[in-house]
Amino acid sequence: MLFDSTGTKKIAALAGYVIEGLEQGRILVIDELDSSIHFKLTRAIVAMFNNELNVNAQMIFTVHDINLMDCKKMFRKEQIWFVHKDKEGVYVYSLADFTAQQGVRDTTDIMEKYRKGALGALPDPDLINSLLNIKGNEKGGVTDDK
Numbered sequence: 001m002l003f004d005s006t007g008t009k010k011i012a013a014l015a016g017y018v019i020e021g022l023e024q025g026r027i028l029v030i031d032e033l034d035s036s037i038h039f040k041l042t043r044a045i046v047a048m049f050n051n052e053l054n055v056n057a058q059m060i061f062t063v064h065d066i067n068l069m070d071c072k073k074m075f076r077k078e079q080i081w082f083v084h085k086d087k088e089g090v091y092v093y094s095l096a097d098f099t100a101q102q103g104v105r106d107t108t109d110i111m112e113k114y115r116k117g118a119l120g121a122l123p124d125p126d127l128i129n130s131l132l133n134i135k136g137n138e139k140g141g142v143t144d145d146k
Contacts, residue, residue: 025056
């Protein structure tokens, strides 16, 4: 395992927890499930928990792969939750909170809605510039201030 990829190591580490969770009906919580794992393996893990054979086990996970927001094949609307952060706080809300009047129906392309910002919970691209400015100031670099 010393020379295996990060993804292989992660799958090896998760496998026991996934199997135990399914067999014993436990709740498994995983941060960044999709990190370093091939998208097909991520979907396979999710599918094990999200099918009719599983009656008690539950997996709660975070991902950055918006392709998992597939309400036609993988999830129901109430299974998808978003986290939005701003200067005032952190907000957690369900896709099920959005109504047909807001343009979210069973036939809606959720991934496209998310990409366009209609569902919120998008990172602020200006964050990168802010971090670069802070780093530049630490080194005595030039800022945009005039």
